[in-house]
Amino acid sequence: MADLLTGQSILSRHSASSRHAQLKPAASCLMRAAQMGSDHQALSYSGLPACENCRVCLEACPTGAITEERFLLHAERCLTWHNEISGGWPDWLPADAHHCLVGCLKCQEVCPQNQGRLRYESLDVSFDASETDLILSGQCENDEGIKAKLTEIGLAGYAPVLGRNLKALMNRQFTQSPL
Ligand code: SF4
Ligand code: SF4
16 A cells, blocks of 8 residues: 555655654554655655645644654654554543544645545455454454454454554544544
């Protein structure tokens, strides 16, 4: 999917973070875009002219990872990062920041420079109630059926965090609507 996201904007504000390039392989296209270049290449990027008077991504970011005072995003606050590492959610992360199972892409979806560059695909894979319960329980890693489905949709590597992430989404759904 990374080849769908080689828009200039992605190679500006977002992939300029060398820290992003060190993250684990991620479902998010943001991460993959960041991994496309070496640190040297990434650090040599500068903002697009279009970024100068634009704050769209900053305003859309649900975690405050994009700020005025710094061009590089704060990777340690990026939801993509926290969605993909095990453990508890940081205290500062608002419950309503959760909006996807892995990754994030809010900033990419709203960027005017990405118009026409993002592609969404429907995946013909579903999980029944018992499989969902297993995922929520955090015990899905040893279930061959679930593993096969997750592999099919490219999420096998995220099995350890899926239950936690799904719970966060469900909690948000019950307390705020719509998602
Ligand atoms: S949303 Fe605006 S500021 Fe953010 S990367 Fe796109 S053009 Fe630049
Ligand atoms: S991926 Fe999401 S959390 Fe990370 S910088 Fe973009 S909008 Fe913010």
